[in-house]
Amino acid sequence: MSVAEPLAPVEETVPRRRAGELLRPLLRSPTFLVGSAILAFWVLDAIFWPAIVPQDPQALNVAQTLKPPSPAHWFGTDDLGRDVLSRTLAGASSTLTVAPAATALGLLGGTLLGLVTGYFRGLVDDIIMRAVDSLLAFPLIVIAVLVLAVLGPSVINVILVIAFVFTPIVARTVRSAVLGEREREYVSAAKLLGKSSAAIMFGEILPNITGPLAVEVTIRLGYAIFTSATLSFLSLGIQQPSPDWGLTISLGRAFLQLAPWIVLFPAAALATLIIAVNLVADGLRQAFEE
Amino acid sequence: MSGAATDLALEVDGLIISYRRRGQTLRVVSDVSLEIRRGEAYGLVGESGCGKTTVAMAIMRYLPENAVVEAGRIVFAQSEDLLRASPAKLRALRGDRMAMVYQDPGSALNPSLTVGRQVAEVYEYHRGLSRRDAREAAQKMLRQVQISDPDRVVRRYPHELSGGQQQRIMFAMALATDPDLLVLDEPTTGLDATVEAEVLDLVAQLRAEFKTAILFISHNLGIVARLCERVGVLYAGRLIEEGPAQELFADPRHPYTLALLRCVPRLGMRKDSHRLDPIPGSLPPLGTAAINACVYAPRCPLARERCRAEPPPPYAVAAQRSTRCFFHEEVPAIAPSDRGAAQAVEANQPVLLEIEHLVKTYRSTGTAATVVADVSFAVRRGEVLGLVGESGSGKSSLAKCIVGLIEPTAGRIALDGATLSHAAAGRDPALRRELQMVFQNPDTALNPSHTVRHILGGAVRLLSGLREKAKVERRIAHLAASVRLRPQHLDLRPGALSGGLKQRVAIARAFAGAPRLVLCDEPTSALDVSVQAAILNLLAELQASQSVAYLFISHDLGVVRYLADRIAVMYLGEIVDIGPAASVFNPPHHPYTEALLSAMPAISEGERRARIKLHGTIPSPSNPPSGCRFHTRCPRYLGDICRDQVPPWQRDAAGHLYHCHIAPSDLARLQPAAGKQRTVEPRGAESKERS
Numbered sequence: 001m002s003v004a005e006p007l008a009p010v011e012e013t014v015p016r017r018r019a020g021e022l023l024r025p026l027l028r029s030p031t032f033l034v035g036s037a038i039l040a041f042w043v044l045d046a047i048f049w050p051a052i053v054p055q056d057p058q059a060l061n062v063a064q065t066l067k068p069p070s071p072a073h074w075f076g077t078d079d080l081g082r083d084v085l086s087r088t089l090a091g092a093s094s095t096l097t098v099a100p101a102a103t104a105l106g107l108l109g110g111t112l113l114g115l116v117t118g119y120f121r122g123l124v125d126d127i128i129m130r131a132v133d134s135l136l137a138f139p140l141i142v143i144a145v146l147v148l149a150v151l152g153p154s155v156i157n158v159i160l161v162i163a164f165v166f167t168p169i170v171a172r173t174v175r176s177a178v179l180g181e182r183e184r185e186y187v188s189a190a191k192l193l194g195k196s197s198a199a200i201m202f203g204e205i206l207p208n209i210t211g212p213l214a215v216e217v218t219i220r221l222g223y224a225i226f227t228s229a230t231l232s233f234l235s236l237g238i239q240q241p242s243p244d245w246g247l248t249i250s251l252g253r254a255f256l257q258l259a260p261w262i263v264l265f266p267a268a269a270l271a272t273l274i275i276a277v278n279l280v281a282d283g284l285r286q287a288f289e290e
Numbered sequence: 291m292s293g294a295a296t297d298l299a300l301e302v303d304g305l306i307i308s309y310r311r312r313g314q315t316l317r318v319v320s321d322v323s324l325e326i327r328r329g330e331a332y333g334l335v336g337e338s339g340c341g342k343t344t345v346a347m348a349i350m351r352y353l354p355e356n357a358v359v360e361a362g363r364i365v366f367a368q369s370e371d372l373l374r375a376s377p378a379k380l381r382a383l384r385g386d387r388m389a390m391v392y393q394d395p396g397s398a399l400n401p402s403l404t405v406g407r408q409v410a411e412v413y414e415y416h417r418g419l420s421r422r423d424a425r426e427a428a429q430k431m432l433r434q435v436q437i438s439d440p441d442r443v444v445r446r447y448p449h450e451l452s453g454g455q456q457q458r459i460m461f462a463m464a465l466a467t468d469p470d471l472l473v474l475d476e477p478t479t480g481l482d483a484t485v486e487a488e489v490l491d492l493v494a495q496l497r498a499e500f501k502t503a504i505l506f507i508s509h510n511l512g513i514v515a516r517l518c519e520r521v522g523v524l525y526a527g528r529l530i531e532e533g534p535a536q537e538l539f540a541d542p543r544h545p546y547t548l549a550l551l552r553c554v555p556r557l558g559m560r561k562d563s564h565r566l567d568p569i570p571g572s573l574p575p576l577g578t579a580a581i582n583a584c585v586y587a588p589r590c591p592l593a594r595e596r597c598r599a600e601p602p603p604p605y606a607v608a609a610q611r612s613t614r615c616f617f618h619e620e621v622p623a624i625a626p627s628d629r630g631a632a633q634a635v636e637a638n639q640p641v642l643l644e645i646e647h648l649v650k651t652y653r654s655t656g657t658a659a660t661v662v663a664d665v666s667f668a669v670r671r672g673e674v675l676g677l678v679g680e681s682g683s684g685k686s687s688l689a690k691c692i693v694g695l696i697e698p699t700a701g702r703i704a705l706d707g708a709t710l711s712h713a714a715a716g717r718d719p720a721l722r723r724e725l726q727m728v729f730q731n732p733d734t735a736l737n738p739s740h741t742v743r744h745i746l747g748g749a750v751r752l753l754s755g756l757r758e759k760a761k762v763e764r765r766i767a768h769l770a771a772s773v774r775l776r777p778q779h780l781d782l783r784p785g786a787l788s789g790g791l792k793q794r795v796a797i798a799r800a801f802a803g804a805p806r807l808v809l810c811d812e813p814t815s816a817l818d819v820s821v822q823a824a825i826l827n828l829l830a831e832l833q834a835s836q837s838v839a840y841l842f843i844s845h846d847l848g849v850v851r852y853l854a855d856r857i858a859v860m861y862l863g864e865i866v867d868i869g870p871a872a873s874v875f876n877p878p879h880h881p882y883t884e885a886l887l888s889a890m891p892a893i894s895e896g897e898r899r900a901r902i903k904l905h906g907t908i909p910s911p912s913n914p915p916s917g918c919r920f921h922t923r924c925p926r927y928l929g930d931i932c933r934d935q936v937p938p939w940q941r942d943a944a945g946h947l948y949h950c951h952i953a954p955s956d957l958a959r960l961q962p963a964a965g966k967q968r969t970v971e972p973r974g975a976e977s978k979e980r981s
Contacts, residue, residue, distance in 0.1 A: 185735040188695050189799065192727055193752045194719055207739035 025287045032283025038276035042269075045089055046096040053086040057243045066259040076261040078252065087243035088265045094244040095273070098158055098237070099224035105163030106224075107217060110170020115201045117171065118178025129175070132168035140165045141230060148236040158237040162227050166220055173216045177209040211288040218281035222274050229270055245270045298368055299470050299503035300326040300349065305362035307344055307353070307527075309576070315358070316577035319344050319527045322362075328470070331497060331504040333514030333535065336524035337550075337818040339573055342507045345524070346473050348373075349505065350390050351380050367470055386416040389464035393476040395456035399448040405459045406432075406444025412466040431462045434499070436492060452907045454485035461492065465500055472502045478513065482680040483845060484904045486513075487889035491901065493517060509818070511550065512891030515539050520610070523547050525586055527579030528601075533611035539893050543613040543621050545590045551893065552626060553823035555852035560871075561674075561830040566852070567626050568824035572788050584614070591624055592617045639671035642839050643692070643807055648701035650687050659912040661687045662698070663863035663919075669807065672837040676854030676871065678847060678886065682908045684863040685843045689809045692841070693725050705806070723753050726800035730812040732792035736784040742795050743780040746770070746802060753803025769798040773828060790821035794828065801832060809841045814849060826853060847890050851875055859883045862919045863911055869946030879940070879957060880948040881926040918951065926952060926960060 026032050045052070054074075061081030069076045075084035113132075117125040135143070144161045151157045181187065182205065190200045231237040232246025240247065245266040252262035307319040319341045326332045336342045347353045349364055351372055364372040366388065370379070392398040400408060409428035413419040419427060425444070432440035435458040448456055457477060464472055474493070478486040494517060497504065508514050514521055515535050522532045523544065531544035542548040552567040559566075571589040578585055587597040596616055604612040615621065650662035661684040669675045677685050691698040694714025703710045705724065710717050729735035736745060743766060750756055750765045770780055773794040784792050793813060800808050810829065814822040830853060833840060844850050850857060850871075857874040859867035859882060867880035878884035881902075888902040904923045909915055915922045921932040931951050939947050942954040952960065 185729040185731060186737040189727070189729065189735055189796070190737075191695060191714060192693055192722075192725070193749055193799075193802075194722055195748070195752065204737050208737065 026283060029283045029286060031279050031286070035276045035279025035281075035283060038272055039280060042092050042273050042276070043096060046092040049090045049093060053083075053089050055083040055086045057082060057086040057090040058241060059083070066255065066262075068259070069261055075265045076259065078248075078259070078262045079255055084261055084265050087248060088245070088269050091243040091245045091248060091266055091269065092273070094155075094232075094238050094242055095225055095228055095246075095270070098155060098162070098228040099221055102159045102162035102228070103166065103217060103220045103224045105159065106166025106220060107170055107213075109163065109167035110172075111174050111206075111213070113167065113171035114174025115178055115205065118175040119182055119197065119201050119205065125175075128171075132171055135165075135168050136172075141227070144227065144231060145234065145236060148231065153236045153239065155238055158228055158231050161231075162224050165227075166224070170216055170220065173212055174209065177212045178205055181205045181208050215281060215285045215288060218277055218284055222277040222281065225270070225274050225277065297328050298325055298365075299328045299330070300324075300505070301363070301365040301368070302345070302349070303363045303365070305345065305348060305364065306360040307341075307348055307362075308358050308360055308580075309354075310356045310358065314577075317360075317527060317580035318576060319348070320579035322524070322527070322529045324522055324529065324532065326471070326503045326505060328503055329497075329501045330520065331506055331518040333506045333508065333518030333521040334524060335508055335511060335514050335521060337509055337573055337820060339526075339576060340524040341527040341579070342524050343475055344527075346390070346475050346505065346507055349471075349473060350384065350388065351375070352390075385412060385463075386467045387469050388471040388473070389467070389469045390473040390475065391457070391460045391464050391477045393479050395453065395460045396448065398460060399456060401448055404445055404447055405451065405456075406446075409444075409459065409462050409466060412463050416467050427466070428462070431466050432459075435459075435462045435465070435496070437462075452485070453481050454488055454907065457481065457489050458492065461489075461496065465496060465502070468500055469502055471505065473505045473507070475507045476509070479509070482908075483847070483889045484680060484885060485907065487891075487901060488903065490517060490891070491903070510891060511539065511554065511819075512893050515893045516891055523550075526574045528585055528614065530586065530615070531611075531613045532604075533608070537608070537611065541622065543607045543611070543618045544586075544615045545592055545621055545624060546586045548621055548624060549589075550820060553820050554893070555823075555826070555848045556894075557848075557851075557892070559852055561826075561853050564852075565830075566823035566827050568827060569820040572790065572821070573818065584616070592620055639673065641668045642671045642673075642706060643669040643841075644702070644704040644707075645692070646702040646704075648688070648691060648703065649699045650684075650691055650696065651699045657912045659910070660914070661863050661911050662691060663911075663914070665701075665860075665863070665865050667858055667865060667868060669839050669841060671806070672833070672839055673856065674833060674840040674842055674854045676850035676857040677841060677843045677860060678845065678850050678857065679860035680845070680886075680908050682862075682911070683860040684911070685860050686811055688860070689727070689811050689841060689843055693727050693809055694722065723803045724806040725809070726753075726803075726805040726807075727809040727811065728793075728796055728800050728813045731816050732789050732796055733784075733816070735796045736792055736799075738784050741781055741783055742770075742775070742787075745784075745795060746780070746798055749799045749802035753805075755803075765802070769802060772801070772832070773798040788821075789817050790824060793817060793821075793825050797825075797828065797832070801836065801838075804836070805838055807839045807841065809843070811843045812845065813842075815844070815846065822849070829853065847875070847887060859886070862908060862914055864919055864949065866920065866950075867946075867948040869942075869948070870944060873942070873944035873946045879942065879946060879954065880920075880950055881924050881952075882920050883948075885925060918949070928952070 059082060061077065064077050064081040065079055067073055067077040073083050073085065075088060078084055113128060117128050143165055147161045147164070148157055187200060187204060190204050228237060229246035232244050233250040235250065238244040238247055248266045249263050255262055302322060302324045305319055305322045306317065308315045308317045322345060324332065334342050334345065344357070348359060349372065359373055362373070366372050366383065370383070375383070399405065406425065406428050409431055410424035413424035413427045414421065429440050429444055432443060437443050437455060437458050443451070451459065478489050481489065490513060506514060506518055518535050520533065521535045521538050522529050523546065525546050531538065531542065531547050538547065539551060542551060549567065549569045553569060555566060569589055574585060582601060583599060584597040584602050587593040590597065602614045602616045604614050605618055606612050607618055645668070646666050648662055648665045649660065651658050651660045665688060679685050687696065690696045692703055694717060697712045705721050708721060710721060714722060746766045746769055747762055750762050754765060756762050756765055766780065767777065770777065775791065775794055775798070779787065779791060784795070787795070813829070814825050817825060826849065829840070832838065842850060842853055854871045856869065857871050858865050859874070859880060861882050867874060867883045874883060875887055878887050885902045885904050888900060902925050904925065906923055909922060917933045917935050918937045921927055924932065928951055937949050937951045940950055940953055941947055
């Protein structure tokens with residue numbers, strides 16, 4: 001190596017910061033900013049509600065039943081005289097426990113299945129993906145109701161059921177992303193180094209599909225919130241006297257004509273949360289597409 | 291410039307173009323002025339990012355939304371300033387009096403219309419012909435662009451045609467109205483060398499029939515030298531030198547032009563006698579065109595104070611020649627950098643890799659495509675075996691079988707006498723580590739999520755067996771230094787590196803252990819020429835210092851001729867020609883080798899050979915021709931013997947083997963030019979056409 005050439009110049013690099021590249025369009029996207037602001041509000045509320053509720057959400061007040069909104073009770077009171085504002089603020093925590101937990105589990109299962117089927121292809125892929133296809137042919141809510149009817153209603157079961165129905169959906173998204181990556185030459189190079197299949201799947205391919213994965217997570221989170229509320233509404237999830245939104249809406253239906261605020265405020269809260277998550281998902285997708 | 295000013299087809303004057311991107315304004319074309327006379331071909335050359343396509347798009351007024359023309363005029367046919375023309379006027383001009391042919395004909399043609407319809411439409415819109423007349427005119431036009439069997443081709447859809455045929459259709463559409471100006475934007479990039487040569491022959495011939503002025507945009511100096519009368523060299527958005535093609539290439543007066551010419555491997559240059567002269571530094575970033583200095587100064591051997599203080603004006607150095615260099619008088623005296631060449635590896639080393647009767651067949655329902663058909667060869671220790679052939683010849687499949695990325699159907703692969711199992715998983719890890727590969731595309735060969743340190747660290751741990759952190763770090767630093775990476779580069783991700791740097795990282799990864807054989811699959815084809823030279827030097831140097839053998843795959847015969855000790859030529863899954871580098875090309879024996887060599891665009895007249903035309907494109911491997919697989923396209927087709935009998939191996943005195951019915955003694959008679967490669971032959975010499 002006596003004929004050494006000078007080192008490559010430092011300036012032979014493209015000035016680009018990866019993290020900044022992604023963050024800047026996100027911070028300039030009103031969709032993402034509004035969505036994350038609302039989402040942040042509900043997350044903080046779900047954690048700190050005991051400190052901010054004006055009254056105990058479970059405190060009965062037989063003298064003050066079905067009162068319309070007033071300075072004393074901003075959102076009115078329900079059929080047992082409980083403060084609707086306090087119950088709405090307190091109701092976020094059950095939704096925001098069930099939905100993220102279910103999403104995380106579904107993501108884990110889906111990512112594993114998607115990586116294995118997409119990377120190995122062949123018989124494994126054929127068998128698993130046909131099973132996934134047949135599962136996806138049923139309406140998700142029907143599967144959930146069916147399983148919960150057998151297992152019995154409980155918070156843990158709701159989380160497991162939502163995770164179960166999400167797994168094939170996430171698996172499909174991950175699989176299609178893996179199919180694109182596995183043909184790239186860096187995967188061939190890793191094989192030539194003698195890396196194991198697991199090392200290639202998790203160490204090489206997984207870091208490169210975080211984009212579609214992040215978008216999928218936010219979309220699934222929105223659906224998980226919606227699904228958990230639906231299951232509560234059908235009395236298959238969280239039971240009384242929890243201030244859970246889905247449950248409150250279900251029970252408040254009886255008084256819809258007499259006292260619409262009992263349903264209106266938790267319903268509005270649920271709607272803002274789902275919209276916020278979807279706005280974040282849209283913002284992320286645009287940022288990755290750019 | 292001269293008195294013929296009344297005859298201008300196009301005049302570009304003081305053109306300045308910027309792109310707006312993320313709130314920034316990046317100047318990409320700065321003060322470009324050029325003139326093209328009627329019937330003249332003007333070549334605009336430059337490396338990627340120099341602004342050549344932007345100039346073409348500005349002329350056609352096809353610039354993207356975020357482009358701003360800040361100043362300048364583009365006068366068409368001495369009447370219309372295209373930059374101020376109304377949309378209606380532009381529509382009338384485009385496709386009628388000015389036309390463009392793009393780089394990728396596959397995406398420029400509408401996939402849902404027959405090609406006949408697409409050509410006919412030009413006549414309907416611009417000439418107002420009826421459907422029937424337009425169809426007839428289209429068929430006539432297809433004949434002019436030498437499409438065989440135009441009556442059938444008109445009913446085909448674009449995907450049913452080969453790349454070369456698609457490009458002919460594009461030419462038919464562009465020339466349908468006999469335009470005054472034809473803009474060709476890299477029309478042959480992405481086509482195989484033999485197809486490229488055909489398309490260029492067509493352009494040369496059409497120039498004689500149509501009096502069209504041509505703006506020919508290319509990164510390939512050889513093509514421009516062959517086709518164009520005048521050439522302009524673009525660098526970082528500035529036209530740094532301009533002049534008649536032959537004069538400019540023979541006697542460049544800008545340091546960049548000179549450097550560009552010197553970093554291409556030429557005839558007679560070998561790794562053990564000549565070191566390539568890469569241009570130091572890298573291509574300037576987008577927006578450099580705006581600086582108030584010479585854009586080439588950071589890489590220039592002549593650069594002085596003045597070059598960094600003001601932009602050089604155009605100097606007229608000879609009739610019709612100008613250069614933007616303050617010190618243009620010193621350019622001819624710039625000496626080639628006098629660094630020693632890599633040491634040659636001693637001959638007669640023992641065999642390292644042995645391939646015997648290797649077959650790879652892809653089967654799908656009903657059909658079987660044999661992409662590697664009974665290939666046998668050997669690579670000796672420390673030797674570079676160059677493997678050339680058109681796309682579809684099976685070179686890449688062969689390489690992947692050897693390293694174990696795909697499983698061969700039959701045959702034996704042995705490394706140092708030990709037979710390797712077909713699947714990589716079943717191979718002895720020690721043997722597997724000795725076979726590494728450098729891939730074609732540096733953009734996808736490195737994991738974009740990992741830093742260079744992570745990539746090299748993983749390779750070091752797996753290939754050299756080092757575990758201790760400090761030792762691994764030392765090995766990484768050593769590897770980085772041996773491919774000329776700076777320590778700062780180690781903590782960057784591939785996205786932050788230029789193409790050349792990425793390929794250096796990929797090479798370092800292949801050398802992380804102690805490889806015995808490295809397969810290089812077109813390692814420089816995605817790189818600019820000024821970067822290619824540095825990578826070839828690096829490969830030659832590593833090969834000599836570590837006595838590694840290469841199987842070097844390339845479609846670029848110039849590169850293979852420079853680097854290889856022996857050369858094998860592949861056609862349709864078979865090796866048809868193999869021998870020492872000096873004798874495979876000098877003179878070529880197999881008719882296919884001869885044709886490939888003649889299709890190579892050369893910069894100087896002296897290197898050019900008589901064109902030997904091949905008929906059609908490479909047949910499908912699922913239905914290969916009988917007898918000699920090359921007989922359907924062979925320019926030296928003898929008759930039934932070629933069609934019916936598999937040709938024998940012929941051997942000449944130099945130990946050169948080729949697969950043909952023509953014996954070496956007869957070949958000398960058939961090749962009047964053989965052995966006298968430097969003789970200049972007329973461009974249109976077609977005496978060797980099939981009778």
